[in-house]
Amino acid sequence: MKNNYKKLLVIxxxxxxxxxxxxxxxxxFYNSYKNYNLEMWxxxxxxxxxxxxxxxxxxxxxNSSGNYYGIDITTNSFGFRGSEISKEKxxxxxxxxxIGDSFTLGWGVPFDSICSxxxxxxxxxxxxxxxxxxxGIGNYNSIMEVxxxxxxxxxxKPNIVILMFFVNDVxxxxxVSRLESSFIRNSYLFAFLFDKIQKISVLxxxxxxxxxxxxxxxFNENIxxxxxxxxxxxxxxxxxxxxxxxxxxxxxxxxxELKEYPLxxxxxxxxxxxxxxxxxxxDLLDYLQDYKPESLWxxxxxxxxxxxxxxxxxxxxxxxxxxxxxxx
Amino acid sequence: MEFLKDLWGFIRVHKKFWLLPIIIxxxxxxxxxxxxxxxxxxxxxxxxx
Numbered sequence: 428m429k430n431n432y433k434k435l436l437v438i439x440x441x442x443x444x445x446x447x448x449x450x451x452x453x454x455x456f457y458n459s460y461k462n463y464n465l466e467m468w469x470x471x472x473x474x475x476x477x478x479x480x481x482x483x484x485x486x487x488x489x490n491s492s493g494n495y496y497g498i499d500i501t502t503n504s505f506g507f508r509g510s511e512i513s514k515e516k517x518x519x520x521x522x523x524x525x526i527g528d529s530f531t532l533g534w535g536v537p538f539d540s541i542c543s544x545x546x547x548x549x550x551x552x553x554x555x556x557x558x559x560x561x562x563g564i565g566n567y568n569s570i571m572e573v574x575x576x577x578x579x580x581x582x583x584k585p586n587i588v589i590l591m592f593f594v595n596d597v598x599x600x601x602x603v604s605r606l607e608s609s610f611i612r613n614s615y616l617f618a619f620l621f622d623k624i625q626k627i628s629v630l631x632x633x634x635x636x637x638x639x640x641x642x643x644x645x646f647n648e649n650i651x652x653x654x655x656x657x658x659x660x661x662x663x664x665x666x667x668x669x670x671x672x673x674x675x676x677x678x679x680x681x682x683x684e685l686k687e688y689p690l691x692x693x694x695x696x697x698x699x700x701x702x703x704x705x706x707x708x709x710d711l712l713d714y715l716q717d718y719k720p721e722s723l724w725x726x727x728x729x730x731x732x733x734x735x736x737x738x739x740x741x742x743x744x745x746x747x748x749x750x751x752x753x754x755x
Numbered sequence: 756m757e758f759l760k761d762l763w764g765f766i767r768v769h770k771k772f773w774l775l776p777i778i779i780x781x782x783x784x785x786x787x788x789x790x791x792x793x794x795x796x797x798x799x800x801x802x803x804x
Binding site: 437438440441442444445446448449452460619620623626627 | 773774775776777779780781784787788790
């Protein structure tokens with residue numbers, strides 16, 4: 428019996444040594460195999476600060492920076508990507524606040540080329556009249572975006588708020604468990620396994636693809652999250668009305684297939700809310716359909732909007748702001 | 756394959772069975788490392804992190 432325990436102990440120690448070896452190997456050679464999933468994991472570990480709020484489980488660390496997917500992301504004292512901003516607003520300058528997720532943040536896009544920055548440059552071409560603030564955070568959904576707006580955006584007294592809606596913004600709020608705050612947050616091996624398992628499951632199951640995943644978000648199995656999402660969007664609309672803030676909802680299409688767009692269910696969802704509540708709405712699909720989808724991606728494995736797509740976003744929003752006479 | 760046979764022979768003769776878990780884990784790791792590497796599969800905008 429004692430001998431059996433000894434054998435078991437030896438096996439466990441042996442497995443532990445093997446796992447440690449894998450972890451060390453992955454850390455040393457990270458640069459040679461890093462990819463989208465792994466860079467997203469590193470971004471989450473290094474730049475996202477866990478919070479105790481139910482509706483806002485994490486936020487960016489203030490005054491932090493890192494290089495992810497080859498691009499520098501630097502946060503200011505508010506935890507937003509960009510240079511420092513003053514809490515007090517200069518009366519001669521109008522503020523435009525972007526709220527959204529990684530597309531708004533500008534994942535994989537140099538700071539000078541992200542939509543909010545390009546728009547700011549266009550608006551201030553002849554004279555500095557506008558300050559554009561980007562509150563986008565990776566993996567935020569609409570509920571979290573609205574919570575962050577209430578927490579940090581409102582006090583900045585924006586004149587215009589632009590909600591950048593993406594198809595996965597109706598996902599449930601991600602849970603940051605204790606496990607995630609220790610093992611997942613620190614193990615390269617975990618991130619590596621997650622990446623591999625996700626890819627193998629895609630190869631093994633043809634139904635496990637982006638189209639099915641996103642479509643499912645708009646059906647009964649996600650009904651609770653959909654209800655919460657709608658309530659949050661209504662809350663944002665009401666706050667903006669009360670505070671006399673011009674709200675614009677912008678729909679960012681999923682960038683895999685633009686000609687015969689397969690996720691109209693998502694566009695209809697957000698457009699219906701905008702129409703019902705009389706909010707200005709822009710569907711960026713109308714301005715992207717003529718482009719080859721791949722030409723708008725960060726990379727072949729990452730369909731986030733690249734600099735070219737961000738420029739189109741900014742240009743479209745600029746033209747609409749002029750058309751609606753929201754800028755002068 | 757010949758290498759694996761030799762390795763098993765070594766472990767059996769010298770009774771170094773404690774090496775087996777290390778070898779199995781490293782082999783699995785190696786297989787995982789090779790599988791899907793270089794392929795551009797990223798089905799969703801991340802769902803976990």
